[in-house]
Amino acid sequence: xxxxxxxxxxxxxxxxxxxxxxxxxxxxxxxxxxxxxxxxxxxxxxxxxxxxxxxxxxxxxxxxxxxxxxxxxxxxxxxxxxxxxxxxxxxxxxxxxxxxxxxxxxxxxxxxxxxxxxxxxxxxxxxxxxxxxxxxxxxxxxxxxxxxxxxxxxxxxxxxxxxxxxxxxxxxxxxxxxxxxxxxxxxxxxxxxxxxxxxxxxxxxxxxxxxxxxxxxxxxxxxxxxxxxxxxxxxxxxxxxxxxxxxxxxxxxxxxxxxxxxxxxxxxxxxxxxxxxxxxxxxxxxxxxxxxxxxxxxxxxxxxxxxxxxxxxxxxxxxxxxxxxxxxxxxxxxxxxxxxxxxxxxxxxxxxxxxxxxxxxxxxxxxxxxxxxxxxxxxxxxxxxxxxxxxxxxxxxxxxxxxxxxxxxxxxxxxxxxxxxxxxxxxxxxxxxxxxxxxxxxxxxxxxx
Ligand SMILES: *[C@@H]1O[C@H](CO)[C@@H](O)[C@H](O)[C@H]1NC(C)=O
Ligand SMILES: *[C@@H]1O[C@H](CO)[C@@H](O)[C@H](O)[C@H]1NC(C)=O
Ligand SMILES: *[C@@H]1O[C@H](CO)[C@@H](O)[C@H](O)[C@H]1NC(C)=O
Ligand SMILES: *[C@@H]1O[C@H](CO)[C@@H](O)[C@H](O)[C@H]1NC(C)=O
Ligand SMILES: *[C@@H]1O[C@H](CO)[C@@H](O)[C@H](O)[C@H]1NC(C)=O
Numbered sequence: 001x002x003x004x005x006x007x008x009x010x011x012x013x014x015x016x017x018x019x020x021x022x023x024x025x026x027x028x029x030x031x032x033x034x035x036x037x038x039x040x041x042x043x044x045x046x047x048x049x050x051x052x053x054x055x056x057x058x059x060x061x062x063x064x065x066x067x068x069x070x071x072x073x074x075x076x077x078x079x080x081x082x083x084x085x086x087x088x089x090x091x092x093x094x095x096x097x098x099x100x101x102x103x104x105x106x107x108x109x110x111x112x113x114x115x116x117x118x119x120x121x122x123x124x125x126x127x128x129x130x131x132x133x134x135x136x137x138x139x140x141x142x143x144x145x146x147x148x149x150x151x152x153x154x155x156x157x158x159x160x161x162x163x164x165x166x167x168x169x170x171x172x173x174x175x176x177x178x179x180x181x182x183x184x185x186x187x188x189x190x191x192x193x194x195x196x197x198x199x200x201x202x203x204x205x206x207x208x209x210x211x212x213x214x215x216x217x218x219x220x221x222x223x224x225x226x227x228x229x230x231x232x233x234x235x236x237x238x239x240x241x242x243x244x245x246x247x248x249x250x251x252x253x254x255x256x257x258x259x260x261x262x263x264x265x266x267x268x269x270x271x272x273x274x275x276x277x278x279x280x281x282x283x284x285x286x287x288x289x290x291x292x293x294x295x296x297x298x299x300x301x302x303x304x305x306x307x308x309x310x311x312x313x314x315x316x317x318x319x320x321x322x323x324x325x326x327x328x329x330x331x332x333x334x335x336x337x338x339x340x341x342x343x344x345x346x347x348x349x350x351x352x353x354x355x356x357x358x359x360x361x362x363x364x365x366x367x368x369x370x371x372x373x374x375x376x377x378x379x380x381x382x383x384x385x386x387x388x389x390x391x392x393x394x395x396x397x398x399x400x401x402x403x404x405x406x407x408x409x410x411x412x413x414x415x416x417x418x419x420x421x422x423x424x425x426x427x428x429x430x431x432x433x434x435x436x437x438x439x440x441x442x443x444x445x446x447x448x449x
Contacts (some may be wrong), residue, residue, distance in 0.1 A: 016324055019089060021105065024182045026182065026184070030178055030179045031176060031177070032176075032208075033175070033176050035174045036164055036175075040109060041109070045110070062122040062268075064113065068113075068157075071157045071268075083164065083173060084165070094350055108143065109160075111156075113152075114144045114147070123338075130148040130187060136181050141151075145281055154269065158218065163177060172239060190288070192220065192223055192431075193210070193214065194224075201248055204254075204262065218270075223274045225278065227278060229297075229310050229312050231246055232286070233253045238331035244289070246285045263338075273339065274340060275343060281313045281350040282346060283314055283346075284298070291335075292317065292318075293315060295314075298311075312354075313354040317360040318358075329387070333383065341390055343387070348394035369401075370403075376402050392411075404436050410431060
């Protein structure tokens with residue numbers, strides 16, 4: 001008799017390493033080995049697809065076949081180029097790899113899209129797209145993918161590529177889990193992250209790299225906090241001084257072509273980009289370009305005027321701010337609307353004291369400021385809607401200022417506590433971006449150092 005511990009280790013050594021992420025809703029796997037090679041035939045709705053080296057053309061017209069073809073190419077790249085031998089998923093010195101037997105191989109990959117994509121598929125509001133998919137691999141190597149939307153197909157191909165590993169004996173790629181049957185769908189329609197590009201400029205390549213990682217994890221919304229009091233990297237051709245004076249350096253900017261490229265790159269990977277111009281606080285940097293629009297820029301002690309220096313807010317009872325917003329939105333929103341259903345007007349951490357210094361207001365009283373703010377948001381959101389977009393705001397617009405917002409508006413909660421529950425119960429669409437999770441991680445890291 002073998003001691004129990006040895007039996008347990010032996011069982012571990014032969015159990016398949018399952019590295020699918022996120023874990024599919026329903027999965028069943030077997031223990032047969034199938035190899036895959038680059039000659040495998042792939043069809044999409046019955047028509048063959050070129051699986052290698054395809055990149056969809058840069059365009060604002062999105063085509064389901066081009067999107068799927070790009071995704072098949074990336075799945076092949078994952079399997080054949082950037083794959084790994086899964087040493088780390090097995091006990092040391094265990095003999096986990098199958099015998100190389102390329103005759104047992106994936107015969108063909110049949111992708112069936114059962115619904116038609118619409119323009120909403122490529123710039124959806126939450127819930128517009130059915131992202132579900134099913135994926136089966138039969139024991140004899142027939143792969144069937146079925147999804148209602150091309151977005152579901154992208155997720156299926158991502159899952160498919162994660163089933164395969166590289167063999168240490170050479171250029172062989174295999175799964176040990178056939179037959180496979182997976183049905184999957186996301187739990188939440190909005191699964192996103194935010195990049196703070198105003199405080200920390202990131203290169204276009206790094207933003208695209210982030211979108212890649214999001215697509216591997218089946219995340220579908222990238223929120224770009226693209227301006228703030230620290231810097232204004234966004235080039236607005238109708239207001240060139242904004243980025244000329246406001247960027248950290250003339251090279252640290254996002255041109256209209258850069259922005260379009262980010263949107264397109266995202267859509268090809270199932271990631272919708274949401275652009276934010278934070279206002280009326282968090283916008284002091286405009287002082288450097290158009291000084292008569294801003295109050296409390298670099299005001300000290302900063303704690304009385306903002307959460308993080310340099311301070312600065314729009315002078316919200318100043319008609320010049322309204323004409324500025326007209327020009328800004330008329331330039332920017334038509335460049336966002338082909339690619340996104342949303343535009344974020346910010347609204348966090350507005351400090352009432354800023355308006356004390358405003359010659360057009362000279363008050364920090366809620367009863368004075370609230371109607372001005374309501375008028376300001378009504379104006380901004382009417383511009384957003386006129387461009388065919390739905391507004392996003394940070395939670396304080398409701399929780400601190402009690403503004404009345406259109407039912408299309410999405411409220412993004414970040415302060416934790418009961419806000420998500422309260423906002424949802426009062427009928428708002430809510431995104432939970434609880435900052436406590438990030439902050440607790442930060443403190444843990446610092447504690448370790
Ligand atoms: C896979 O799809 C083909 C044709 O699309 C069909 O004939 C076959 O039954 C499917 N196999 C499985 C296991 O679903
Ligand atoms: C506003 O400024 C006063 C000092 O003038 C300070 O006591 C108060 O805390 C400030 N309010 C906020 C919200 O920072
Ligand atoms: C806002 O500006 C208008 C026009 O300049 C003025 O009549 C009004 O008193 C201002 N409101 C406040 C609260 O200062
Ligand atoms: C308004 O200003 C007064 C006087 O500086 C200050 O005591 C009060 O805390 C301020 N209120 C707010 C909401 O900041
Ligand atoms: C918020 O606004 C609503 C509608 O305008 C009003 O009924 C309610 O009393 C306000 N609540 C507070 C706390 O100001």
